[in-house]
Amino acid sequence: MRFAGRIFPVLLVIICTSAWAAVVRSPSEAAAVVEALLSERNKPSGAHKTAPIGELQSELPRFAVEVRMVNLLVSATDGAGHPVKGLVAGAFRVFENGVEQDPAFVASEEVAFNLALLLDLSGSTLRDRNTMKLAARRLIEIARPQDKIAVYALAADQFRVIAPLDSDRTRLLRAVETIPDLEGSTPLYASIALAWDQELAARPSERNALVVISDGLDDSLEGKPTPLVFARLLRAVPYMPVLIYPIYLDSQNIFYGARARRNMEGLARASGARILAARSAEELEPAYAALAEELRSVYTLAYYPKNQNFDGGWRRVEVRCLRPGVRLRVRQGYYAR
The missing domain is CATH 2.60.40 (Immunoglobulin-like)
Structure with a gap:
């Protein structure tokens, strides 16, 4: 019975994550994605x-x-x-x-945009979970009718497709509501590369934007093993046909917060976009409007x-x-x- 008691929560997580994620990819794929991109440009x-x-x-x-x-x-x-x-x-x-x-x-x-939303649902953002879902809903609501939107997530150590590119706002909003309260490690840089690779990489003839809602705290900042280092991702960004807009949720982490923000700013700048920062749900409202104006x-x-x-x-x-x-x-x- 003790074994059954331990294994049941694990099975429940597996069932829940498979139910709400249409596609699941390992962050370990990101290094190959970036290297293929860089070698192609060589x-x-x-x-x-x-x-x-x-x-x-x-x-x-x-x-x-x-x-x-x-x-x-x-x-x-x-x-x-x-x-x-x-x-x-x-x-x-x-x-x-x-x-x-x-x-x-x-x-x-x-001209219409393809707008991909990447939600960082790792352990470091657990306290911001409701704020992140609200952000996703608001961005879906304010997008122009001609824009297509995808919703991705970093959750339970994996990159997950919650909803592929779609113009059906009702379907997208329903998909956001199905996201469970999961957490896990934070291979954020790898997930950003996979978010570009998932659908936007196949659309170089279209206008693409990737909105990353995160506190920026990749595992590598704490010295943990990571599938993709920041320097390699930054090197690849000029070859990605996408504007990267981080919506930065300030973690107020005294050890890694400043570096996390600098890295997010670096990705935005390298893509030709900018960072939008907020400390609370109330401060996010101006960020939505700013992003909508930016894309116009x-x-x-x-x-x-x-x-x-x-x-x-x-x-x-x-x-x-x-x-x-x-x-x-x-x-x-x-x-x-």
């Missing part, structure tokens, strides 16, 4: 052809040399943080390593680099707007491979 540029601009107008920030064209996601806001609409190619100036480039294409800011202020800007010698080096990118008072946010550069 291919010699001569092995690829230049594609016409019409085929690449939405390739987003996938700075791969096979197309010999750079695509940027550019967020444009005014001084109050409101989206600026109606900008055309002539309103932008683009510089690569200090050399001005000629914008070839600017896409409308009203994004342009896709494409140009053919004047330097066609793709030698694998880092190229710094700067975008300026000729309209006074407009503030731009864009990733800082790319590896020319």
